Amino acid sequence: MRTGSWLALRELGARPGRAIQAAALVAVAAALGTGLELVARGREEAANIRVDGVGPALRLVPTGVGGSELARLELGTTLLPAGTGSQVATALGLDLREARQRLVLQHRVSGRSVAVVGVDAGSSGGVELGSALAGALGHPSTLDLGGRVWPVLRVRDATGSAEDAAVFLPLQAAQALAGLGGVNEIQVFLRAGSTPRQAVATLEASGLQARVVPGGRGAPADEEVQGALAKGRRLAQGVLALLVGLGLAVMAHLDAAERRTEVATLRAVGAGSVTVWWALVARSIALGLAGGATGAMAGAALAAVHDPSVAPRLAADWSVTIIVTALCALLGAVAAGPTAVAMARRDPVPWLQES
């Protein structure tokens, strides 16, 4: 392997012409694939923020509770069975982006019955108010709730839903307030490309002891856009990978045809078939690595410059560059593999005699 690697690198260094063409092909495809990925991720994040503002794709509530928006703010003390959250995660698998557990109560606040929502990502040590409730209470800086005075940390943006009239506090505080140990709602946020309808069917088929309620307005349209983007980008990346693979395979084949005498000579001087195979495959892997890394970095830079939805944080995320580079190297190995195997196994004598 060591001598094979050395031969591959010496050959690349000494005869850069075709190697540069192959690496350039890989780099262009890697740049397009990376750019597409980052733009899609940027837009997906923006869409997720919009979707999250409107509401989840699905909600799980205890069996027997109504599915209306009003009903979900009056869930009361009926809880979801313990372990429902992990059952949802198992059933949806990669389709699940996030599952938020909540405890929704009715409680008296300043003499009126208000929805109090315990959220598992709630601000510790304070409460948040829905915009309508904050207006009705005259934008207080503290709130008396269950005999405890809570600082008001934030007023949430208006969503046009009944939650504009709710109080939000940490889940544990809500559970202590109600004297309950569980949750009565799980909000399900799906990944791009997964539709609420499919998820409802999956969850209903999984035997959950809960009612699955499709999500709020606006979400399906946003998810449709996301889904199209996700599917389109995977298709485009698949086509790019296929083109890179084919290009590298053709290059490996042409290269091998020109190097028959050299391969036969290597065999004659004692190179085993693994050494010969590796010398040819390592060359293709090196081209994939060089082209993939260059292209991925160029693609990230171009995406950040040309698309405002790609935040610098996203463009500087090395995981995309590393994955694209590794994928290109793998494509290099796969593309050159069959030619290399054929070259390493062929009888070298005809090639020695034709030279």
Place this chain on the structure above:
Amino acid sequence: MIEVHEVSRTFPAPGGGVVKALDGVSLKIGQGEFVAVVGASGSGKSTLLFTIGGLSAPTGGRVAIDGRAVYEMDQGARAALRRTSVGFVFQTFNLVPYLTTLENVLLPSLLAGRSRAEAEAAAARLLERLGLGARRHHRPAQLSVGERQRAGIARSLVNAPGVILADEPTGNLDPEAASQVLALLRQFNDEGQTIVIVTHDLQLAEQARRVVRLRAGVVEEDRPSLGRRLAS
């Protein structure tokens, strides 16, 4: 010691049937011999050479080097045999074009698992001896044909194999370069190196110690060379 016993090699003929490249060839070549295999084109000379070297399996018979049956070994063991016990020299030199002269010569040593430093030292010594010390960092394209063949000989010798197999080693050389190469081969033979060359050049063949003539895959003649007879 090379033993070739009743070796046959057939190839499929283009129009159907088979071509017999070797037909029951038997030879024994002792340690330190210098044998020239001669014959017309298609007589089976090169096939015999590659068969002895473990590159072309016979369809019948047995080949052994130092008592080890070459074609009873697996591919890996045969490759190891070529690294350690056999050195090939080719008519067209077959140097790897993108490696320097030094790298070409040290290549079999690296394949044999020697360290880079050891391999370089052995290759450099040989290049000095063959008058190529100053050309060690040149690529094959920068060498004259005679220098290329000397580099090819150095490569064949770098692992100190028991046998050198040379296929028309002077076929592409001008007379002066050819005589230099021949002198080198004789010099190594004088030091005990076993050498088998294939050639159609009868004058060259007579400078070996033994001449084996093949005709249509059969040993037609096996005799001491004229040079040896004159010397004795």
